[in-house]
Amino acid sequence: MSNRVKPKWEGGAVHPDSPNKVFCTAPWTHTYISPQSERRMCCASREEHQFQKQYIDASNDESTGLFKESGTIADYQPVTLREHWNSKYMRDIRLKLLAGEKIPQCDVCNDSILSQSTYRQWFTGFLFQDKIDQCYEETDDDGYTTMDPISFDYRVSNLCNFKCRMCGEQLSSAWETEKRQNNHWTPESQPFMVPENKQIIEKFQKEVVEEEFWEAIKSGTVEEIYWVGGEPLMYDIHWKSMDRLSEDNNLHKVHLRYNSNLSRVRYGKYYLYDWLPQAKDWTMCASIDGIGKIGEFIRTGLDWEQWDQNFREGVALPGGNDKMLMDLTLTGPGLFGLRDFVNYALELDVKIETKNMFAFHADIVFSFMSWPRHILDRIVNSLLNDLRPIITPKQQTVIHQLEAILNTPTFAEQFPDTHEDQFFNGRQWQKTIAEIRDDGAPGEALTVQEIYKEDEELYNWYTRTDPKHNSR
Amino acid sequence: MHTLDLHGTRHHAVDSKVENFVLMNQSEVPLTIICGNSQKMIDLVNAVLNRIECENVVMDRYGVIVIREL
Numbered sequence: 025m026s027n028r029v030k031p032k033w034e035g036g037a038v039h040p041d042s043p044n045k046v047f048c049t050a051p052w053t054h055t056y057i058s059p060q061s062e063r064r065m066c067c068a069s070r071e072e073h074q075f076q077k078q079y080i081d082a083s084n085d086e087s088t089g090l091f092k093e094s095g096t097i098a099d100y101q102p103v104t105l106r107e108h109w110n111s112k113y114m115r116d117i118r119l120k121l122l123a124g125e126k127i128p129q130c131d132v133c134n135d136s137i138l139s140q141s142t143y144r145q146w147f148t149g150f151l152f153q154d155k156i157d158q159c160y161e162e163t164d165d166d167g168y169t170t171m172d173p174i175s176f177d178y179r180v181s182n183l184c185n186f187k188c189r190m191c192g193e194q195l196s197s198a199w200e201t202e203k204r205q206n207n208h209w210t211p212e213s214q215p216f217m218v219p220e221n222k223q224i225i226e227k228f229q230k231e232v233v234e235e236e237f238w239e240a241i242k243s244g245t246v247e248e249i250y251w252v253g254g255e256p257l258m259y260d261i262h263w264k265s266m267d268r269l270s271e272d273n274n275l276h277k278v279h280l281r282y283n284s285n286l287s288r289v290r291y292g293k294y295y296l297y298d299w300l301p302q303a304k305d306w307t308m309c310a311s312i313d314g315i316g317k318i319g320e321f322i323r324t325g326l327d328w329e330q331w332d333q334n335f336r337e338g339v340a341l342p343g344g345n346d347k348m349l350m351d352l353t354l355t356g357p358g359l360f361g362l363r364d365f366v367n368y369a370l371e372l373d374v375k376i377e378t379k380n381m382f383a384f385h386a387d388i389v390f391s392f393m394s395w396p397r398h399i400l401d402r403i404v405n406s407l408l409n410d411l412r413p414i415i416t417p418k419q420q421t422v423i424h425q426l427e428a429i430l431n432t433p434t435f436a437e438q439f440p441d442t443h444e445d446q447f448f449n450g451r452q453w454q455k456t457i458a459e460i461r462d463d464g465a466p467g468e469a470l471t472v473q474e475i476y477k478e479d480e481e482l483y484n485w486y487t488r489t490d491p492k493h494n495s496r
Numbered sequence: 497m498h499t500l501d502l503h504g505t506r507h508h509a510v511d512s513k514v515e516n517f518v519l520m521n522q523s524e525v526p527l528t529i530i531c532g533n534s535q536k537m538i539d540l541v542n543a544v545l546n547r548i549e550c551e552n553v554v555m556d557r558y559g560v561i562v563i564r565e566l
Contacts, residue, residue, distance in 0.1 A: 183519055185548070197519035198548070201566050204522065205551065219523040226520075258516055292509040 026165045029124040031156065036149035044124035046134065048144040049152040051118050052159040053247075054175040055109070059182040059254060060194065060216045061102035061228055065117065067177055067252070068132040068143045075100040076216045078194065082128065085384045094213060097221045102228050105173065105236045115167025122160060136428075151175070151248060151279065175248035178237050180229050184255040186285050186325035188313070189390055189457065190355055190381045193217065195254060198325060206460060234261050241265045244274045247304075252283040263291045266299050275299060280306040283351060285323065286334045297341055308338055309351035309377055315368050318361035321470040324461055339372050349375045354425060356392040357475045359403060362422070366411055369419050378421040380428075386435035386443040389450035390472070394435050394443075399482050404429050448490070499528040502537060510537065514544040518563060527563040534559075 031044035038045050056064045060076035070082040075095045082088040108114065120127050126134060133142040148156065152175075163169045184196040193200040193214060200217060203209040211218045216225055238261070240246050249265075256262050269275045280303045289296040300306045312331065313322045320326045338348040350369055352358070358365075369376050383391035392400055404426050415423055435443040454472050462469040476483045500517040502510060514529060521527055531537040541561055545553050552565035 181520065183516060185515055185519070197522065201519065201522050201548070205549075205566060217523065222523045258512065260516070288512065290508070291512055292506065 026119050026167075027123040028160060029122070030160060031124070031148070033149050033153055033156065036145060036153075038145075038149070046124060046126045046130065046144075047121050047156070047159075048130065048133070048148050049155055049159055050143070050147045050175075051114060051121065052163070052169055052171045053152050053155060053173060054147060054177065055105060055173040056177040057179065057233055058194070059179045059225075059229070061100070061225060061233070063103065063105075063108045065114075065129060066143055066147070067250075069129045070131050071129050076194065076214070080132070080382060082131075087384070088128070094215055096215055097218070097224065100215075100221070100224065102232070104232055109173065110168050118163055118167040118169060122163065147175075172245065173240075174245055175250070176237060176240065176246065177250040177252060178233060179253055180234055180237075180259055180261055181226070182254050183258045184253055184285070185258065185287060186255065186323055187461075188285075188311075188323045188325075189454075190313075190322070190353060190388075197254070202460065237261065238265070241268055241274075242272075244272060244277070246274075246278055248279045248281065250281045250283070255285050255287070256282060257284050257286075257288055257291065257296065263294050266296075267294065270299055270302060275302040276304055279304050281309070282307065283309045283311060285326070286310040286312075286331055286338075287325065287327070289334045289337065297337055300338075300347075301342055305347075307347055307349060309349045310335055310338070311351045311353070312365075313353050313355060313358045314361035315364050316361075317470060318357060318364075318475065321475070322355060322358055336372070339374060345373045346375070348372075349377045352376050352378045352422070353381050354378060354392070354429075355381045355390050356395065357390070357470075357472055359392055359407065360475050360478055362407055363410060366415060366419055366422060370414065370416065373416075373418065375418040376422050378425040380425065380432075383435075386439045386446035387450035387453070389447055389454060391435075392429070393432065393438075394447055394450065395482065396436065396485060397434050399479075399485060400434060401430060403479065403482070444490070451486070497526055497528055498524045499530065501530040502541070503530065503532055507536065507540060510540040511544055514541050515548060518545070518548060518550065518566070522566050525563060525565060529561045529563070531559045531561060 029044040031047040032039040032042040050066045054066055056067050058064070058078055062073055062076060062078055064071055068080065070080055072083040072090055073081050073094065077084045077094050082090045083092050085091060117127065117129065130144070131137060133144040136142060158171065162171050182193065182195055182197050182200060185198055187196060187198045187202055191199060193203050193209065209217055215221055251262055253259065269278060280300065312319055316328050320328055335348060339345050352365065381388070381391045383393050386394065388394065408423065408426050412423060439446065458471045473483060473487050476486050498521045500514065505513060518527060529541055531541050538559065545563065550563050550566055553561060553563050555561050
């Protein structure tokens with residue numbers, strides 16, 4: 025018998041005395057695939073890429089010792105869900121989690137890297153706590169399980185109409201377009217963008233991935249769908265599946281979770297909000313990182329007025345102000361709009377789900393982690409002073425995340441030898457993007473430095489020159 | 497050549513259909529969109545192509561829009 029240590033969960037959290045604090049139900053219930061056919065345990069797991077590295081991959085982070093470049097089309101060896109589900113790799117992971125062994129793939133949850141509320145809590149404490157025993161019972165000594173995935177995060181393509189500044193071409197076709205137009209890509213760095221490769225990937229995603237998902241939809245066994253992309257509300261398969269679930273009267277079995285830019289809630293004859301109340305439960309994490317002009321700057325493609333209207337229509341649904349969430353990614357420029365952002369949430373009495381911008385490299389200067397410690401602490405403390413008195417439990421994640429920033433190493437602290445060079449590289453990239461996206465309207469185009477003018481010390485630091493980097 | 501034929505498509509569905517078609521097939525330009533003789537349909541298509549900043553768009557035959565370059 026393999027080593028097994030059962031976890032103890034209570035009230036949605038792992039018990040402090042639990043002998044197994046790392047167990048997660050995801051490898052027994054949930055499955056994820058990226059637009060480039062990379063399968064993962066979940067979207068937060070840090071694994072190694074086969075063909076196209078994903079932003080959060082362990083193989084995209086030099087500190088893990090697993091860093092490697094993206095492969096070539098010869099490395100594109102996608103597997104079906106059936107092949108993946110009880111593969112040697114998955115069986116090995118299951119055995120380790122059953123034994124309470126901490127695995128590096130789960131570091132995002134182990135160390136609360138992106139958010140204080142972890143995905144492990146979601147799957148194990150909330151969604152499938154009732155299946156913990158089943159996971160232990162229906163897994164044999166080599167990790168094989170008879171349980172089938174009932175929760176899907178299938179990102180069938182990178183189709184998205186936004187070019188959010190913290191995103192990229194792998195998850196946004198609009199970013200892809202911009203990179204093509206400006207020759208900001210190479211077949212080596214982005215093999216998925218090579219036209220011939222794209223056709224191969226698209227064929228697999230369409231004929232295998234969408235089909236296996238469609239089979240699950242038709243079977244009526246699906247208990248959770250995480251609709252995310254790309255932009256899920258642009259996916260044909262989204263509207264087709266929801267229509268089918270509704271027709272089969274299966275929506276009431278399904279917990280729906282969206283992460284959408286909410287640029288559209290209608291698609292032909294369909295209206296998203298007709299379906300949501302039919303679901304077992306639903307959550308709309310509507311991505312928004314600033315309201316008004318700052319939001320439109322961070323999330324290129326956003327029409328604030330349209331978003332506001334779409335969001336309010338969702339809030340008006342039964343329970344809408346508990347189920348419509350403002351999904352906030354904290355960025356440097358975004359911190360300057362945070363007070364208005366929180367006030368908007370207070371006005372609508374909605375929750376804010378807060379996470380930090382992903383930043384494992386010091387050239388990500390859009391992140392506040394690029395700022396000097398003393399400036400970062402001053403600005404964050406000022407926000408905390410202003411927001412703590414007005415915030416309700418629904419916006420508490422903002423406070424938690426701001427507090428966590430004070431204890432997170434800045435780039436200068438993480439990369440003392442390289443951060444300065446990387447800062448200038450990153451700032452040059454921001455400048456390039458600003459030039460591309462400047463629509464020429466006088467006074468209209470925001471830039472990072474325009475936003476930072478609000479804080480003189482930060483502005484002076486951000487716009488500084490350095491003899492070594494004068495040309496940038 | 498990739499072609500989207502909008503015959504039979506309702507006006508309210510044009511926006512998403514055209515945007516998805518262009519973004520999904522961007523590596524395969526030129527792309528053809530058949531609008532038919534309806535000026536309204538042509539205007540709707542052009543509005544999307546302008547919004548997503550297609551750079552080289554022509555209509556050599558009335559009602560047939562070709563995106564030569566994104």
